[in-house]
Amino acid sequence: MNQREIADDRRVVGAWPDALLTVAAWALPTAFILVPLLLFLTLGFFEVQGTDIAYRPTLKNYVRFFIDPGLLRTFLKTCQLGLEVAAITVVLGYPVAYLLASLSGRRKYTVAMFFAVPLLMSYIIKIYAIRSILGGNGFLNRTLLYLGIIDEPWTFLIFNLNAVMLTLAILLVPFAILPIFVALERIPRNLLEASADLGARPLLTFLTVILPLSLQGVVIGASLTFVLAIGDYVTPQMVGGIEGFTFGRIIYSQFGFGNNWPFGAALSVILLVPVLMAIVAADRAGRARYTT
Amino acid sequence: MMRLALPMQAALWAVAAFVLLLLYGPLFLAIFFSFFAFRSNRVQWDSFSFSAYAKLMDNQRIIDALTNTFVVGVIAVALSLVIGTLLALYHHAGRGRSRDLLQVVIYLPFLVPPIVTGLSLLIFFRQIDFERSLVTVVIGHTVFVLALVYRNVLARLQTVSRSLVEASLDLGANRWQTFRYVLLPQLMTALLAAGILAFALSFDETLITLLVTGTKSTLPMWLWSMMRLGFTPDVNALVALVLAGTTLLCLLATRYLTKP
Numbered sequence: 001m002n003q004r005e006i007a008d009d010r011r012v013v014g015a016w017p018d019a020l021l022t023v024a025a026w027a028l029p030t031a032f033i034l035v036p037l038l039l040f041l042t043l044g045f046f047e048v049q050g051t052d053i054a055y056r057p058t059l060k061n062y063v064r065f066f067i068d069p070g071l072l073r074t075f076l077k078t079c080q081l082g083l084e085v086a087a088i089t090v091v092l093g094y095p096v097a098y099l100l101a102s103l104s105g106r107r108k109y110t111v112a113m114f115f116a117v118p119l120l121m122s123y124i125i126k127i128y129a130i131r132s133i134l135g136g137n138g139f140l141n142r143t144l145l146y147l148g149i150i151d152e153p154w155t156f157l158i159f160n161l162n163a164v165m166l167t168l169a170i171l172l173v174p175f176a177i178l179p180i181f182v183a184l185e186r187i188p189r190n191l192l193e194a195s196a197d198l199g200a201r202p203l204l205t206f207l208t209v210i211l212p213l214s215l216q217g218v219v220i221g222a223s224l225t226f227v228l229a230i231g232d233y234v235t236p237q238m239v240g241g242i243e244g245f246t247f248g249r250i251i252y253s254q255f256g257f258g259n260n261w262p263f264g265a266a267l268s269v270i271l272l273v274p275v276l277m278a279i280v281a282a283d284r285a286g287r288a289r290y291t292t
Numbered sequence: 293m294m295r296l297a298l299p300m301q302a303a304l305w306a307v308a309a310f311v312l313l314l315l316y317g318p319l320f321l322a323i324f325f326s327f328f329a330f331r332s333n334r335v336q337w338d339s340f341s342f343s344a345y346a347k348l349m350d351n352q353r354i355i356d357a358l359t360n361t362f363v364v365g366v367i368a369v370a371l372s373l374v375i376g377t378l379l380a381l382y383h384h385a386g387r388g389r390s391r392d393l394l395q396v397v398i399y400l401p402f403l404v405p406p407i408v409t410g411l412s413l414l415i416f417f418r419q420i421d422f423e424r425s426l427v428t429v430v431i432g433h434t435v436f437v438l439a440l441v442y443r444n445v446l447a448r449l450q451t452v453s454r455s456l457v458e459a460s461l462d463l464g465a466n467r468w469q470t471f472r473y474v475l476l477p478q479l480m481t482a483l484l485a486a487g488i489l490a491f492a493l494s495f496d497e498t499l500i501t502l503l504v505t506g507t508k509s510t511l512p513m514w515l516w517s518m519m520r521l522g523f524t525p526d527v528n529a530l531v532a533l534v535l536a537g538t539t540l541l542c543l544l545a546t547r548y549l550t551k552p
Binding site: 018021022025026028029030032033034035036037039040043092093095096098099102111113114115117118120121122123124125126128129130131132133139142143146170173174177202227228230231232233234238248251252255261264265268271272275279 | 296297300310318319322378382386394398400404406407411414416418419492496511516527531534538541
């Protein structure tokens with residue numbers, strides 16, 4: 001953009017001095033995004049005394065995380081859960097994305113829409129629907145009972161970490177499909193033709209050309225599902241029961257029954273560490289370019 | 293992409309069908325059971341009725357929750373459209389570190405897990421002694437969907453030819469007229485698509501809402517509290533209606549998204 005174009009744009013936006021314009025633009029995002037986030041980041045350095053928060057800086061909340069073996073274990077288990085969900089969604093999502101990319105013309109986007117639409121469907125309704133299938137009194141158990149395949153309802157399907165993993169994987173799989181699809185779409189056709197012309201068979205072309213070039217989509221998709229899985233507290237609460245305790249639930253409980261907001265804030269900051277790592281991974285993958 | 297061999301295509305379709313089953317199966321089952329009863333561990337095929345839907349209409353709490361959800365959605369969408377457009381115009385009008393930084397701030401609520409966005413707003417409202425109510429829910433939703441509107445409008449602005457704006461100004465239109473009669477019509481479909489998507493997101497928002505809501509609840513909050521009671525036909529009826537509504541919204545949004 002050259003100087004003149006900027007000047008032209010400014011004629012549209014207004015004759016306000018630049019400083020005033022900047023202040024006006026920053027006002028709302030500062031008040032409702034930055035300030036709350038900064039308050040959130042600092043709250044973890046205070047502690048609760050009685051029912052009030054004592055505003056004397058302390059590291060107690062963070063120390064507590066590292067010395068409480070239960071907390072650390074839940075944290076690691078939640079990270080593992082996030083990785084498992086990311087792995088399942090990528091394994092399921094890659095073939096779907098590959099299929100979408102191989103379709104031609106209008107069909108491609110029509111079929112792709114079917115995989116994107118569930119993203120806009122009510123989250124809580126989807127969990128509810130999945131739970132009513134898996135539950136002890138759910139559709140699957142009652143049908144199996146009726147058919148005489150089992151005598152007692154299966155209980156391993158619900159209210160444990162496996163149920164949380166399964167439900168999250170179903171909920172989040174579109175988040176893996178779409179970035180992989182985009183990455184596959186961006187692979188220049190002439191690279192594939194060159195590979196074939198040089199005598200590579202389809203499998204070799206896939207392994208040496210397509211797969212490496214689509215890895216950035218895989219990383220972005222996996223990061224997305226990982227972040228959403230470890231930060232969730234509603235899904236574990238609804239299908240996790242007592243066994244399916246996750247870090248998100250511990251955080252949430254600090255703002256309810258636990259009523260220890262500073263501690264909850266500190267734990268969320270700790271949650272942000274793997275989140276930031278995933279975002280950085282996705283960002284780096286997204287920036288990766290290849291020459292065509 | 294290259295054409296695939298037939299067995300490969302079949303295998304990929306099989307995985308795709310399985311994923312579709314996972315995505316849609318539970319929902320269709322819920323819709324199915326809004327019409328049919330499930331007793332003695334099996335479907336009662338002769339029990340087809342709309343009674344679950346009739347019961348829904350009598351439930352004042354559901355009607356209230358639905359009304360709240362609509363009100364919150366409409367206000368949050370309106371606010372985010374206005375603020376998002378202004379911020380996009382600001383970003384488009386120049387360059388510099390301040391603008392890029394502001395962009396990151398706008399994207400933050402979308403980047404961090406919803407629990408963090410929700411918690412920071414919750415803490416913020418308590419610090420400034422602002423009681424939690426539907427107003428705080430509206431603020432939460434606006435902050436959340438702002439990034440989406442901003443992104444959509446900015447992407448569209450970048451495709452609008454500068455000569456149009458120049459011509460308008462040279463022909464004597466003032467800034468407002470240029471915005472109203474030249475820029476806005478160009479932005480219209482982007483605003484519509486963003487508005488519809490933002491409404492769908494707001495309609496469904498759970499993780500932030502649960503933290504910033506007061507005594508009045510939106511539909512996801514009501515469903516969350518109902519969850520403990522389990523599988524009842526009128527919840528299934530509600531599920532069916534909400535799904536029909538969101539599907540309609542999605543179709544509308546894609547129409548506007550695909551139209552240049």
